[in-house]
Amino acid sequence: MKIAIIGAGDVGGTLAKRFEEVGHRVFLGVRDENKPKVKRLLSKNISAHSISEAVKNADVIVTAADPRATKEIAKHMGDISGKVIIDVMNAFRGVPKPYGTTTExxxxxxxxxxxxxxxxxxxxxxxxxxxxxxEKIDMFVGGDSTRGKKIATKLAKQIGFGKIYDLGGNESFILMEQIVIVWVELSKILGRDIAIKILQR
Ligand SMILES: NC(=O)c1ccc[n+]([C@@H]2O[C@H](COP(=O)([O-])OP(=O)(O)OC[C@H]3O[C@@H](n4cnc5c(N)ncnc54)[C@H](OP(=O)(O)O)[C@@H]3O)[C@@H](O)[C@H]2O)c1
Incomplete structure (x- = not known):
């Protein structure tokens, strides 16, 4: 798959390396291609571009930037009809008002x-x-787009997650924001080496 990742921070950089490992071509969409943090990620199948160039090259776009930049990033993307966005952003640093989540x-x-x-x-x-x-930990996916969920599920499985639970349509975006709040609160007590795994009798 040709995947554009917007943001080359902790999440964007990690997913870029993991997607490359499982055979995908990654186009990082960044503000500054010459930043050392971005340059360190470059390899045979990871290259850095402006946001508009990165998304032009890709079929799937992963958004992993500062949530406060959502509107600006969307503007830079331009025409992306027919492409899939997998949004990884949480709005801890600021909800993109009037929306409850970056995905909306x-x-x-x-x-x-x-x-x-x-x-x-x-x-x-x-x-x-x-x-x-x-043991493989679990992951969740949500949204109205069946096509998008199929691609996200495939990528999550490819990079090693166990069960990928479909939480429903666009109404699940806020629930997924709440799940991460549970994870963050638990990590304050237990540290960040914790994960969610659903048990079924
Ligand atoms: N950290 C986690 O464990 C984790 C897990 C799940 C979800 N998330 C969510 O994922 C998102 C990214 O988190 P992170 O931890 O990767 O953050 P981070 O390390 O601070 O990286 C943020 C990235 O956003 C980019 N960015 C900021 N403003 C931008 C703009 N106007 N246009 C384009 N790019 C811009 C930054 O680029 P510059 O270098 O140019 O500033 C940087 O590459 C957040 O919404 C976070 O809540 C984080």
Whole structure:
């Protein structure tokens, strides 16, 4: 797959490396291609571009930047009809008002309806290594786009997550924001080496 990742921070950088490892081509969409943090990520299948160039090259776009920049990023993306967005952003640093989540804001600001949420419910270290004592941890996906959820599920499985639970349509975006709040609160007590795994009798 050709994947554009917007943001090359903890999440964007981690997912870029993981997607490359499982055979994908990654186009980082960044503000400054010459930043040392960005340059360190470059390799045979990871290159850095402006946001508009990165999304032009890709079929799937992963948004992993500062949530306060959602509107600006959408503007830079331009025409992305037919492309899938997987939104990994949480709005801790600021809800993109009047929307409750970055995903709803992206639906309003871009011209693709294939926008889903995935990977946002856990810490970036768990994206780097989703295996605990031989057990694969779980992941969640949500959104109206069946096509988007299929792609996000495939990527999550490829990088090592266990079960990928479909939490429903666009109404699940806020629930997925709440799941990460549970994870963050628990991590304050237990540290960040924790993950969510659903048990079924
Ligand atoms: N950290 C986690 O464990 C985790 C887990 C799940 C979800 N998330 C969510 O994922 C998102 C990213 O988190 P992070 O931890 O990766 O943050 P981070 O390390 O601070 O990285 C943020 C990235 O956003 C970019 N950015 C900021 N403003 C931008 C703009 N106007 N246009 C384009 N890019 C811009 C930054 O680029 P510059 O270098 O140019 O500033 C940087 O690459 C957040 O919404 C966070 O809540 C984080």
């Amino acid at each position: 804001a992206l639906l309003a600001y871009t011209n693709t309806k294939d926008i889903v949420r995935c990977f946002n419910t856990t810490g970036f270290k768990n994206m780097e290594n989703p295996i605990y004592k031989g």
